[in-house]
């Protein structure tokens with residue numbers, strides 16, 4: 001009898017853990033939140049949102065990009081994560097991504113763009129952590145030198161610096 005009950009308990013616990021995994025709880029950030037993702041996402045760690053501290057963002061696969069920019073001199077070397085990796089990580093399912101920056105700059109992206117191009121959300125430039133006083137802590141950077149069609153004013157305004165929020169619709 002004891003054995004049957006303990007077997008049932010084990011099965012019940014397994015179901016509870018499987019449900020928690022499927023609901024996709026992300027760990028809570030331990031440090032200050034630097035990025036908030038909201039909207040059509042399958043994984044959250046707060047009410048309707050996925051919050052990330054810098055450590056969580058740096059745990060994503062590291063993406064490196066060498067390119068010139070529209071606002072700095074010469075070729076810069078960026079380090080961060082791919083936008084599409086972040087969107088997959090939170091199980092984003094919308095077609096439009098709205099980015100908001102600390103200075104209240106807001107712009108919409110077609111989510112397909114992040115499949116077509118290796119768009120990087122950078123936290124380092126030339127080995128230095130991006131500071132909020134200079135494009136940081138997060139800067140959306142496009143592989144501008146790798147694709148001539150990205151060397152265009154329509155893309156320059158998508159290089160959102162001081163990124164703080166993404167909303168998926």
Ligand SMILES: Nc1nc2c(c(=O)[nH]1)N[C@H]1C(S)=C(S)[C@@H](COP(=O)(O)O)O[C@H]1N2
Pocket residue numbers: 070071101102103105156157158159160161162163
């Ligand atoms: N956070 C933030 N990112 C931004 C902007 C802004 O005002 N705030 N301006 C955009 C625009 S309109 C352009 S053309 C490029 C370059 O802006 P700049 O020429 O003012 O440096 O950055 C884009 N990213």
Ligand SMILES: [Mo]
Pocket residue numbers: 156157
């Ligand atoms: Mo601009």
